[in-house]
Amino acid sequence: MPKLICIDPGHGGYDPGAVAQGVREKDITLKIGLQLRDLLRKAGFDVMMTRESDVSPGGYKQVAADLRERCRIANTKGADVFLSLHVNAGGGRGAELYVYDKGGPIAKLAKGVITGVSTICGTHGQAVRDGGPNGTGFAVICSTEADAMLLEIGFIDSDDLPKIQANLDKFAPLICRAFCEFYGVKETDGHTDGQEPPVPQILDRKAANLVIAQLGALTKTGTDDVLVACNYAANSLRRALSLPITETKGVPTASAAGNVIEVLGALWKCAESQDIQDAYHYAADALRGAQQN
Incomplete structure (x- = not known):
């Protein structure tokens, strides 16, 4: 049975995390998290996320509640490994990784992750x-039932920042390589161009049709720009399942795509099954690709 990995992009929504020179920690961790999700899935892992857009898990605006929700998500699904992604602050330099005590069963995995990222x-x-409780006492390490890691890729307020920005697309492949080596599975090619979101395993037709219908419902109360974004996302699902496309309204604006991504992220958290979550994140990924074009 494939290992279930829970990726936790730190901060989000109300909480930007550390900020320097207009760069926000929450944006860095989300981009790495989404890329890592896709690479791990391509390698055969089961992957879940605590957030897939710029929102806080559960919609909370208090740190304690936010952290509890991240742990609850992982614990409810029975994740095997929990990885929280962060960018440090305080003027230092370099990456560091926190585990429970010395890492226990994932000690070698932790070493592999930090060895790669530290390059x-x-x-x-x-x-x-x-x-853990005898160390720094991070909530996401102390309160998760999975073997947990918290990774700081570097310092946002030092000369690490230009290195992080120049190599942002390298972190996910480096982390994925460590997971593949630790679990003895074939490594992916590291390709994450954001143009065609990979199908997470195989999209369930019933779940995809449900999300398509929900996107259609959004167009009844949304603006014309939102209508274009919903049509774009729905058509991405139709193509993935070789369903007929009756109307194409073009490429959405970045703003409208972002608005629909937020809605899909909120619905993702309420989904009753993994199949529906997969359909939500596939549609959201298509919109993220549109934003980059």
């Missing part, structure tokens, strides 16, 4: 540290 910005002192 970008180096390490900040001791590379692997105790984030």
Whole structure:
């Protein structure tokens, strides 16, 4: 049975995380998280996310509730490994990784992750540290039932930032490589161009049709720009399942695509099954690709 990996892009929504020179931690962690999700799935892992857009899990606006929700998501689904992605602040340099005590069953995985990531910005002192109750006491490490890691890829407020920005698309492949080596599975090619979102396993036809219908319902109360975005997302699902496309309204504006992505992210959190979640994130990925064009 494939291992279930829970990826937690740190911060989001109300919480930008660390900020420097107009760059926000929450944007960096989300991009890496989405790329890592797709690479791990291509390698055969089951993957779940605590967030897939710029929202806080559960819609909370308090840190304690936000962190509890991230842990609840992983615990409810029985994740095997929980990886929380972050960017540090405080003027230091280099990456660091926190685990429970010395890492237990995933000690070698943790070492592999930090060894790969540190090729970008180096390490900040001791590379692997105790984030459990006898160490730093990170909530996402102490309160998750999965083997948990919290990764800081570097410091946003030091000369790490230009290195992070120049190599942003390299972090996910480096992390994925560590997972593949640890679990002995074939490594992916590291290609994440954002143009055609990979089908997560195989989209369920019933679930995809349900999401298509929901996108259609949004057009009845949305603006003309939202209508274009919903049509674009729905057609991406139709193409994935070789369903007929009766109307194409063009490429959505970045703003409208972002608005629909937020709606899909909120619906994703309420979904009753993985099949429906897969359809939501496939449609959202199509819109993210449109934003980049």
